[in-house]
Amino acid sequence: MSIKNYNEIEKETVIEIAKKMAIAAKTAPKARGIDNLVIQIVTDESIEKIAEVMHQQADSHNVGFFHRDAENILQASAMLLIGTRYEPIGLNYCGLCGFGNCENKRKHPEAPCAFNTGDMGIAVGSAVSIAADNRIDNRIMYTIGMAVKELGIMGEDIKIVYGIPLSASNKNPFFDRKPHK
Numbered sequence: 001m002s003i004k005n006y007n008e009i010e011k012e013t014v015i016e017i018a019k020k021m022a023i024a025a026k027t028a029p030k031a032r033g034i035d036n037l038v039i040q041i042v043t044d045e046s047i048e049k050i051a052e053v054m055h056q057q058a059d060s061h062n063v064g065f066f067h068r069d070a071e072n073i074l075q076a077s078a079m080l081l082i083g084t085r086y087e088p089i090g091l092n093y094c095g096l097c098g099f100g101n102c103e104n105k106r107k108h109p110e111a112p113c114a115f116n117t118g119d120m121g122i123a124v125g126s127a128v129s130i131a132a133d134n135r136i137d138n139r140i141m142y143t144i145g146m147a148v149k150e151l152g153i154m155g156e157d158i159k160i161v162y163g164i165p166l167s168a169s170n171k172n173p174f175f176d177r178k179p180h181k
Contacts (some may be wrong), residue, residue, distance in 0.1 A: 010168045014077035014136060018166055020049050021130045025123035031115035036085040037123055038154050043078045046153075050163070051077075053147035069143040074094065075173040076165035080127055081148055083158035084120040088113045110159075117160065124162055137167040139174035 025039050042050065053072040058066035073079060087110060088102035095112035099105040105113060115170045124140055131138040144163025148154060155163060167173055 002156060011077045014166045014168055015041070017131060017134045017136045018078045018080050020165075021127040021164070024130045025080070025082050028119070028123040029118045030122075030125040032089045032091070034089045034115075035119075036087050036089075036116050037120060038081075038083045038158050039123075040081045040154060041078055042081060042153075047073055047076055047079055047165075048168040050152065050153075051125075052141055053150055057143075057146060057150070061069075066143050066146075069141055072139075072142075072174050073144060073163070073165045075169070076167050078166050079144065080164040080166065081154060081161055082120060082124055082127065082146070082164070083145070083148070083154045083161035084112075084116045085157050086110070086112045086116055086159045089115050098151070099128045112159065120162070122158060124164070128164060131164070131166060133141075135168070137169060137172035137174060138164050139172075140164055141174075 022039045023039060025037065051074050054066045054070035058064055058070070080122055083152070088105045090102055092101040092103065094114070095101060096112055097105045099108055104181070105111065128138055128140065141163050144165070145161030148161045148163060149158070
């Protein structure tokens, strides 16, 4: 006879749903079919390390809500990370980036192509829809991304990162949060 307690079931299920979220993000539509996204799942010690860096960032940049978010993610069974490169996609007539065309945009590698951030937004939306369909608590947090970038977890060419902590608890720990002073 095999018996699993809820904590085991929750963790296994949340990680399985995180994998499905990763697939949904990867297969989400992208401009010209060009994929500049990097997608990862983190758990356990990696979440703790990210939270530690978020606490450091809260103190060093005087942004108290990073403390609140760091405490929130410690309640996650897993987190999905979605990041994007800043790479033009070759629409030389667009100019949405503010540089007129892709050739001029390439002279400004620290500025995003408008399609990079748009594609990332669509991917994030696709991912969280999977979480919602499976009743997995989640929240999109840029604060996670700031720590992930500082840690270099996704690589130096990844310029924007969002983290999505995941939980299946009796109440969503990522909402109705108290402001941190």
